[in-house]
Amino acid sequence: MAKKIQKNRARTGIIKSTVIRGKPSRAGYQNLLVTVSDLLEKSRRGSARVINSFMTATYWEIGRRIVEFEQRGKKRAEYGQTVLERLSKDLTRRHGRGFARSNLIRFRQFYVAFPRNPIRSTVSNELEATQHLARSFPMPWSHYVLLISRARSTDALEFYQREALRGGWSVRQLQRQIETQFYERTALSRNKNKMLAKGAKPNATDAVNAQDEIRHPLVLEFLGLRDEYSETDLEQGLIGHLESFLLELGNDLAFVGRQRRLRIDDVWYRVDLIFFHRRLRCLVIIDLKLGRFTHSDSGQMHMYLNYAREHWMQPNENPPIGVILCSSKGESLVRYATDALPNKLLVHEYLTALPNEKVLSIELAKSRRQLEKVK
Numbered sequence: 001m002a003k004k005i006q007k008n009r010a011r012t013g014i015i016k017s018t019v020i021r022g023k024p025s026r027a028g029y030q031n032l033l034v035t036v037s038d039l040l041e042k043s044r045r046g047s048a049r050v051i052n053s054f055m056t057a058t059y060w061e062i063g064r065r066i067v068e069f070e071q072r073g074k075k076r077a078e079y080g081q082t083v084l085e086r087l088s089k090d091l092t093r094r095h096g097r098g099f100a101r102s103n104l105i106r107f108r109q110f111y112v113a114f115p116r117n118p119i120r121s122t123v124s125n126e127l128e129a130t131q132h133l134a135r136s137f138p139m140p141w142s143h144y145v146l147l148i149s150r151a152r153s154t155d156a157l158e159f160y161q162r163e164a165l166r167g168g169w170s171v172r173q174l175q176r177q178i179e180t181q182f183y184e185r186t187a188l189s190r191n192k193n194k195m196l197a198k199g200a201k202p203n204a205t206d207a208v209n210a211q212d213e214i215r216h217p218l219v220l221e222f223l224g225l226r227d228e229y230s231e232t233d234l235e236q237g238l239i240g241h242l243e244s245f246l247l248e249l250g251n252d253l254a255f256v257g258r259q260r261r262l263r264i265d266d267v268w269y270r271v272d273l274i275f276f277h278r279r280l281r282c283l284v285i286i287d288l289k290l291g292r293f294t295h296s297d298s299g300q301m302h303m304y305l306n307y308a309r310e311h312w313m314q315p316n317e318n319p320p321i322g323v324i325l326c327s328s329k330g331e332s333l334v335r336y337a338t339d340a341l342p343n344k345l346l347v348h349e350y351l352t353a354l355p356n357e358k359v360l361s362i363e364l365a366k367s368r369r370q371l372e373k374v375k
Contacts, residue, residue: 048140049140052140052141052142053134053135053137054130054131054134055141056134056137056139056140056141056144057130057131057133057134057136057137058130059106059107059110059141060107060110060111060114060116060133060137061130061133062104062107063107063108063109063110063111063112064111066083066084066087066104066107066108066111067108067111067112069083070083084101084104084105085101087099087104088100088101088103088104106145106148106149109148110144110148113147113148113154113157114137114144116133116136138165139161139164139165140171142171143161143164143169143171143174146171146174146175146178147160147161147174149265150175150178150179151178151183155183156183156184159183159186160174160177160178160182160183163177163182163196163199163200166200167199167200177199182199186199239258239259239272239273239288241363241367242273242286242288242325242363242364242367243255243258243273246273246275246355252277252278252279252280253275253276253277253278253284254275254276254277254278255275256274256275256276256283257271257273257274258272258273258274259271259272259273260274262304262307262311264303264307269300269303269304271285271286271287271304272286272287272288273285273286273288274286274312277354280318280321280354281316281317281318282317282318282319282320282321283308283312283313283317283320283321284320284321284322284323284354285301285304285305285308285320285321285322285323286322286323286325287300287301287304287322287323287324287325288325289324289325289326292326293324293326297324297326298324301322301324302322304322305319305320305321305322308320321354323354323360325360325364
């Protein structure tokens, strides 16, 4: 018996020394990598869910307080509008982005559409009350935004909420179902069970990874974080080169922002570069496309310009101008968007003062070649 124990100890010692001194097997390392990656993915998703639950509960509570404040005040509609405008300005000044008047209206709509019993709390247990309220809202805030803004009726809203919860729909899947009128099609279908089973199946494009959940503009806005990133290294490199190049052309252009988010209805967009031209006294909005120029690029730029004119333009400034930069393999194109300018005289003045399209096109092509060589 003693000899067997000694043999077992000897074998154990041999195995231990092999593990310590020898190189780890490839399969063992791959297992480590997979398990750590899986842990990070799950933790990130869990963090996003916690943030979203607090965000949703907080916005519902803001909506409740707005409604109750208005009900204690005057009944006139203009009174409510004045309150929202004042509250929007004061909250923005104190807490930054995310409190536009349209957002406050959405918080109010959310409270009305999803009635709950609020927990009356003191300052000392405010956090605990919010945690308790958050359990009433199992979906992320982005889902509720879609429901209150896109659902055509109360029945449709309840249907989409029920199916999204039952099927664990991502926000992209929910949006797709609403846009394709899944509720209406199901109501008209003779075989509703078959229709529901088909609708529960996600498309490949419906998936949302943990990084997208955490970096969703609504989440970043709630946390007061900046949202500036590029989708690809090539795009990031080109934007960096262009920013430096344009600033080196002279002292007329002043840098304003890079990859600034804007929201039109419930859709988020990202403007690559914004400058201010001191001599022209106007914003210059630059949009970079990694591909050939299409008519939709022009339409999107005009949408940006209209938004900038309404929300970003200061008094005594001229209308903004857009620059579309298209960089595809072997071809670069630069287009100035001038259709929105009020007259030809201003168009001529803009084009005379701004960098030549050909100069920008050459620089864009050169920058792309340099960045692709580095890769």
